[in-house]
Amino acid sequence: MATSAKTLATLEFDKILARLARHTSFSAGRALALALLPSTDYAEVVDRQRITAEARRLLEMQPNLTLGGAHDVRPQAQKAALAGVLEPSELLDIQSTLSLSVSLRNTIHRLAIQGLPLLTTLAEGLADLSPLAAEISRSINPRSEVTDAASPMLSELRRETRLAHDRLTTRLQRILSSQ
Structure with missing residues (x-):
């Protein structure tokens, strides 16, 4: 059963989401935070609470863990899927996001023995695209210039x-x- 709009308004749920969104690091995370809806399914609520507890535990173990450097690369992915040409700066955004994803995946796997089963399962869904990130780094320098090695x-x-x-x-x- 879905939560009614009136109930959400009474709870000022939009303000809760806005507060949550202020803690996100990039536009894709912000969009996901703002799209959250409460669940009336007990099992889903329990799962969400467990994942949240694991995420908090991860941040306690790794207080410097950040998603800084991640970019919303959905527009670039769409452009590439349509055989569009990506600008060097767009490729650098992809490289930065891929490198962060690999780092996050490796961090979670390294800490898995400390009791992060749900996050470990989620991390396994992150593809290891480090070869692509390395190829972009080899081909585009930090000033967004295409290198001779491209x-x-x-x-x-x-x-x-x-x-x-x-x-x-x-x-x-x-x-x-x-x-």
Whole structure:
């Protein structure tokens, strides 16, 4: 049975969600927090409380654990699915989010023996995309520039461009010095 809009208004549930949303680190988490609804299903309530208790325990064990660096990459995923070209800055957002996901997954697995069965199960659902994150890091530098390592052809083209530039500069210097 769903909770009625009148009940939610009486409880000022929107204010509760707004308070919760202030504790999120990025837009996707904020959207999820604002979309939460109370449950009238006892089993679901118990599951949510257990997950919350484990999350609190995780934060007690790892007080510096953060989702800082995570980005809402759903727009980039949609763009890529439609064969769109991603900008280097978009790829860096993906790389940062993937690296954080891998780190979070590894942290939870490392602490699993301390009694985090539900979070461990959730963490197992996080794919290990560290090879993709590494490939992006290799191909895009922190200034959002595509590196020569992005592809052999790009490396060769840039090498040829540098050589042509150097030859042109040398010729221009010869012309200027001969006058």
